[in-house]
Amino acid sequence: MKKILYSLLLATGMMGGLSSCADFLEIEPQNEILFENFWNEKADVDAMVFGCYARMQDDDVLSRMLVWGEFRSDNLTFGVNIENNGDLNNIMLENLRESNGYATWDPLYAVINRCNTVIKFAPMVAERDLSFSEGELKATIAEMSALRDLCYFYLIRTFRDVPYSTVAYTDDDQKFDLPATPFYDVLDSLICDLESVKGDAVVKYPEDKENYQTGRITQEAIYAMLCEMYLWKKDYANCIRYADLVIESKKKQEEERIEKLSGTKVEAEEYLMGYPLIPTGSTSGDRIYGNAYTSIFGDGNSREGIFELTFDKLNANMPANGVFESMYGSSNGGGLVAPPIFIAEDISNKTYKVFDSKLDARFYENIGLDGPVVRKGVAESAYIDASNPDNVQNEDGNNLYPQQQNRCNFILYRLTDIMLLKAEALVQSMSDASTDSLSADNEALRRQAFTLVNVVNKRSLCQLTLKDTLLYNDYGTKAQMEELVLLERQRELMFEGKRWFDLVRDAMRTNSTRTLLKNVLQKYTSNTSVIQNKLLKMDAIFWPIHEDELKVNKSLKQNPIYAAGDNESYEKNY
Numbered sequence: 163m164k165k166i167l168y169s170l171l172l173a174t175g176m177m178g179g180l181s182s183c184a185d186f187l188e189i190e191p192q193n194e195i196l197f198e199n200f201w202n203e204k205a206d207v208d209a210m211v212f213g214c215y216a217r218m219q220d221d222d223v224l225s226r227m228l229v230w231g232e233f234r235s236d237n238l239t240f241g242v243n244i245e246n247n248g249d250l251n252n253i254m255l256e257n258l259r260e261s262n263g264y265a266t267w268d269p270l271y272a273v274i275n276r277c278n279t280v281i282k283f284a285p286m287v288a289e290r291d292l293s294f295s296e297g298e299l300k301a302t303i304a305e306m307s308a309l310r311d312l313c314y315f316y317l318i319r320t321f322r323d324v325p326y327s328t329v330a331y332t333d334d335d336q337k338f339d340l341p342a343t344p345f346y347d348v349l350d351s352l353i354c355d356l357e358s359v360k361g362d363a364v365v366k367y368p369e370d371k372e373n374y375q376t377g378r379i380t381q382e383a384i385y386a387m388l389c390e391m392y393l394w395k396k397d398y399a400n401c402i403r404y405a406d407l408v409i410e411s412k413k414k415q416e417e418e419r420i421e422k423l424s425g426t427k428v429e430a431e432e433y434l435m436g437y438p439l440i441p442t443g444s445t446s447g448d449r450i451y452g453n454a455y456t457s458i459f460g461d462g463n464s465r466e467g468i469f470e471l472t473f474d475k476l477n478a479n480m481p482a483n484g485v486f487e488s489m490y491g492s493s494n495g496g497g498l499v500a501p502p503i504f505i506a507e508d509i510s511n512k513t514y515k516v517f518d519s520k521l522d523a524r525f526y527e528n529i530g531l532d533g534p535v536v537r538k539g540v541a542e543s544a545y546i547d548a549s550n551p552d553n554v555q556n557e558d559g560n561n562l563y564p565q566q567q568n569r570c571n572f573i574l575y576r577l578t579d580i581m582l583l584k585a586e587a588l589v590q591s592m593s594d595a596s597t598d599s600l601s602a603d604n605e606a607l608r609r610q611a612f613t614l615v616n617v618v619n620k621r622s623l624c625q626l627t628l629k630d631t632l633l634y635n636d637y638g639t640k641a642q643m644e645e646l647v648l649l650e651r652q653r654e655l656m657f658e659g660k661r662w663f664d665l666v667r668d669a670m671r672t673n674s675t676r677t678l679l680k681n682v683l684q685k686y687t688s689n690t691s692v693i694q695n696k697l698l699k700m701d702a703i704f705w706p707i708h709e710d711e712l713k714v715n716k717s718l719k720q721n722p723i724y725a726a727g728d729n730e731s732y733e734k735n736y
Contacts, residue, residue, distance in 0.1 A: 201283040204294040207302060210283075214276045214309055215378070219471050222269040224485040224572055229253065229264050230320040230705070231659030233499065236681045237652070241500040241535075242491075250498055256693050260709040260724060267321065267711065270313045271338075277310035278330035300362035307359045308379045311352040312387060312574070318348050319394075319663050322704040325715065326351065341717040346395070353391050360384045376467035376571075382411050383469040386575040389583055394667055398587040405584035408468065412438050412577050415465065435613065437581065439621045440466060442523050443548075451624040452523035452546040459527070459538060462571035468580070471572040483570055486539035490657070496535040502685035506534035515684070516653060519631045521548060521624045528656045538657045539570045548624040573658060578618045582651045585614040589643045590671070600638070609634075611643055615650045622653075644668075648677070666703050675703060699723055 200206055217223065232238060233253050244251050249263045258265070281303050288299045310328070317324045323342035331338055343351075363381040367374035389404035416438035440458070443451025457464045463472065473483045491497035500506075506529055508517045517525040526546050530537045588611040592604045600608060616632050623631070637643050651664055665678040675697050682697065683690050696702050701723035712718050719725070 201287050201290075203291040204287065204298070207280060207284050207287050207294070210276065210280045211302060211306065214273060214280065214306065215471070217269075217273045217276055218309065218313075219473070219483075219572075220269065221484050221488075223273060224471070224483070225489070226264060226267075226269060227316055227572075228485055228489060228659045230316065231663050232657060232661055234682070235661035235665060236502065236685050237505070237656055237661045238499040238536075239502040239685045241498045242496045244498045247498060254499070255689075256696050258706055258724070260706045260712070260720070262706070262708070265705050265708040267317055267324070267708070270317055274310050274313050275331050277306040277313075278328055279332055280306045281310075281328075282330040282332070297362075300359075301364050304359035304363040304384070305379050307355050308363070308384050308387065311355055312379075314348060314352055315387070315391065318345050319666060320705050321707060322721070324348065325718070328355075339715050339717050342719070349391060349395055353388065353395065356384055356388050356391070360388070373463050373472050376463045376470045377472035379469060382408055383575060385411070386468045386580055389580055393583055393587055394670075396590070396671065398591045401587040402584055402591075405580050405587070408577070408580045409437070409584075412466070419465065435617050435620075437577075437617050438465070439577065439617070440464060442621050443624050449548040449624070450546065451521075451548060452527060454621060455523060455527040458573070458576065459570060460541070462573075464576075466577040467571075467573065468575035468577065470574065470576075473571055483539070483572055485572070486570060490536040490538070490540045492540065496533045497540075499536070501529050501534050501536060503534075503687075504684050505529065506531065516649065519623060522622045522631075522653070523624070524622045524653055524656070536657055546624075578621075578654050579651075579660070581614045581618060582647060582654065585611040585650075586644075586647045588614075589640060589647055592640045592643070594640060604640070608637070608640075608643055611647065612637060615646055618650060618654055669700065669703055673700065675700060678703065 229250070233250070234256070238254075240251070240254055244254065252258065252262060253264065284299055284302050284306075288294045288296070314324070314326065321342075322345045325338070325340035326343040326348045327338070327340060360381060363379070363384050365381045367378070367380070385404045385407045389401050389408065392398075392401040392404065413436075440454040442454040458466055463470060471483075487497070489497050489499055504513065505516050508514060509520050509525055510531065523546055526537070527541070528536070528538050530541075588607045592607045593601065612632070612634050616630065616634075619632050620630060623629070632646070637646050648664060648668065652661055655661065665681060669675045669678050679694060679697050683694060686693055701721055704721055706721050706724035707718055712720060
């Protein structure tokens with residue numbers, strides 16, 4: 163039987179800057195060796211693990227994760243010359259078709275197959291190489307299982323039903339011809355998988371490998387994934403349980419960090435209401451604030467980070483996060499997409515539809531008013547002066563867009579994300595009371611949820627002028643709390659590939675696109691009735707399966723709203 167050949171060159175990259183690699187199922191490089199002859203020692207397994215992360219960092223994977231999670235939301239609209247990119251332009255127009263290049267999913271399945279391959283062959287290596295301990299083997303399988311599960315999580319949130327397999331396709335005679343597995347069946351499988359391996363995962367990497375704490379999947383990252391997956395499953399108790407495990411882990415890490423500072427006193431602002439968030443400004447008289455976001459996004463691998471795809475800022479030979487540069491812009495100007503006017507003018511026109519304070523650092527870290535343009539992931543850092551917050555500069559006091567802007571990390575999970583997921587679960591645990599007269603149980607859940615939201619919101623404000631912009635009594639019902647949590651997630655996680663998935667999750671929970679429509683329609687100034695008619699239908703919030711996938715896999719069926727003959731097609735329904 164002819165075997166698919168594999169190259170050692172495939173996975174020689176190191177974390178912090180992994181080599182860009184082609185899919186080994188598509189290319190037969192030089193220095194080929196048979197699979198059986200490759201899997202001999204632990205170093206071979208490590209090389210393949212690095213290769214899995216390298217493939218995850220390729221632009222075709224990252225661009226899909228960003229486009230799927232952000233572009234159809236109310237956070238982004240048409241940018242510079244997007245009309246020259248037919249696929250992205252059609253996405254912005256809600257004119258999705260089977261031919262759209264971003265409807266292909268093979269880059270993520272390439273990552274999945276690499277992970278499955280490591281899981282298949284690693285036990286054989288452990289038998290051959292006695293230095294490869296049982297604990298290391300289990301940790302490797304846990305890590306690769308979680309990375310695979312994360313890819314599937316992106317796929318089901320985008321397409322709903324997808325082919326699901328944990329089999330490694332390493333042989334030319336194997337056929338990947340599977341029907342789509344229903345959304346909740348895949349979700350249950352992912353949760354079951356993560357539950358089975360969580361105890362085997364690495365808790366913390368050695369101190370001399372600092373970036374590994376966020377640059378590779380640890381037990382904390384698996385807890386974060388379980389937290390979010392249980393929220394989609396509507397299992398709010400388990401969502402809260404895993405959120406608490408992440409929060410407690412971060413608290414412990416912060417305590418250890420401070421202890422190592424040998425007698426350094428912890429300032430009060432270090433712990434916002436007990437949560438170990440990076441303070442955003444000083445109380446010492448300095449009016450400069452926003453440094454928390456410089457640390458999180460400019461420097462990367464901050465102490466709030468949980469899992470980040472890490473890109474090296476200093477070594478020109480290492481790969482860059484070119485997706486942010488191409489989509490959001492660079493030192494030369496704006497990108498293909500931009501913030502919509504209703505957000506960009508929030509502060510200048512005092513509309514406060516999203517950001518409710520002129521002193522919210524996140525507005526200036528997210529949005530450049532000259533354009534407007536996206537700053538997050540583009541600006542390396544920004545200093546914000548409370549006396550004149552419109553005058554935002556980088557750390558050099560010059561160009562806001564440093565040339566190394568595309569070196570920024572791709573953040574998948576961070577602490578405030580988990581805090582707000584917990585807040586959402588707490589709100590959904592409330593009974594559906596429509597008045598201010600809440601039961602004692604509901605009141606307790608409301609208070610906990612509001613505290614989490616308020617902590618995140620308060621951290622964004624200049625500490626010198628710290629004043630709560632959120633008032634507890636303004637959110638007396640479950641519906642008001644739902645809206646508050648969703649809005650705070652938009653403020654905190656804007657442009658990070660989260661917003662559309664948040665809106666889809668709400669639609670699936672309520673079996674209605676009402677909230678999604680209310681938000682998304684804000685960014686359109688024309689053809690709003692066309693967009694509304696499309697997104698009224700639940701099927702339309704998911705993507706079509708690409709026509710090429712349907713040709714290759716005859717077991718697949720198109721999402722009904724895009725399939726002529728099954729239902730009225732998406733394209734003809736306007």
